[in-house]
Amino acid sequence: MTYETIFAGFGGQGILFSGKVVAYAGMIEGKNVSHLPSYGPEMRGGTANCSVIVSDELVASPIITEPELLVVMNGPSLDKFENAVVPGGKIFIDSTLISRECERDDVESFRIPATQMANDMGIPKLANMIMVGKLIKETNMFTWEQLTGAVTKLVPPAKAAMLESNIKALEAGYNF
Numbered sequence: 001m002t003y004e005t006i007f008a009g010f011g012g013q014g015i016l017f018s019g020k021v022v023a024y025a026g027m028i029e030g031k032n033v034s035h036l037p038s039y040g041p042e043m044r045g046g047t048a049n050c051s052v053i054v055s056d057e058l059v060a061s062p063i064i065t066e067p068e069l070l071v072v073m074n075g076p077s078l079d080k081f082e083n084a085v086v087p088g089g090k091i092f093i094d095s096t097l098i099s100r101e102c103e104r105d106d107v108e109s110f111r112i113p114a115t116q117m118a119n120d121m122g123i124p125k126l127a128n129m130i131m132v133g134k135l136i137k138e139t140n141m142f143t144w145e146q147l148t149g150a151v152t153k154l155v156p157p158a159k160a161a162m163l164e165s166n167i168k169a170l171e172a173g174y175n176f
Contacts, residue, residue: 001056003141004064006081007128008049009073009094011039014128017154018071019050021132025142025150026054034062049077054141069139071131073097073114092135094127110134112176118169126169133173144174 005022009015016037023035032055039048051064066086072078073094085091087106096115112134114127129151136147148167155163 003052003054003069003139004067005052005054005069005071005135006049006064006067006084007052007071007131008047008077008081009128010077011048013048013073014125015039015048015073016050018128018132019052021129021147021150021154022052022054022135022141024154025136025146026052028146028149028153029054029142031055032057032059034059036062036064047076049081069135071135073127073131075100078102090138092131092138094131096127110138112173114173117172117176121168121172123165123169126165129166129169130173130176133170134176135173136170137174137176 007015007018019035023033026033034053036051051062053059066084068086068089070081070085071092075098078098085107089107091102091107091109093109093111094114095111096113102109112131114130117130118124118127136142151166155166
């Protein structure tokens with residue numbers, strides 16, 4: 001099984017961290033992974049996207065031109081990547097920040113009010129983890145234990161207090 005995913009939004013939304021969590025969960029599972037972050041010179045506020053491949057096979061190239069999965073957290077990212085998703089793919093949309101619907105009928109789309117959910121939960125910087133939780137629930141890419149194991153490894157000791165909040169956000173998305 002191979003999962004090719006693009007995460008996209010603007011800098012400061014945790015797009016690159018989301019990709020890193022998925023890639024690390026793949027490593028925990030013993031899969032072949034590729035993680036290719038990309039961001040504009042502004043970083044915070046500029047555009048950011050991340051291509052992640054998790055596969056049973058060797059990954060020949062980290063470049064994804066036709067993802068099966070797309071996680072978008074702002075309108076320009078949906079505009080840019082929507083048509084690249086393969087027919088039958090899945091698009092995960094932060095409906096708090098993206099008002100328009102997915103225009104394609106050959107993909108499955110999920111509208112998650114992740115930013116609003118994160119704000120309501122008192123963890124406004126973790127909408128990205130809500131999106132990751134929903135992604136994992138809808139794809140069965142990993143078990144819950146593999147996902148939380150990745151987050152546990154990736155939250156640095158200096159931010160250990162954020163671990164519980166990250167898992168809470170994942171759980172909210174997973175159960176949405």
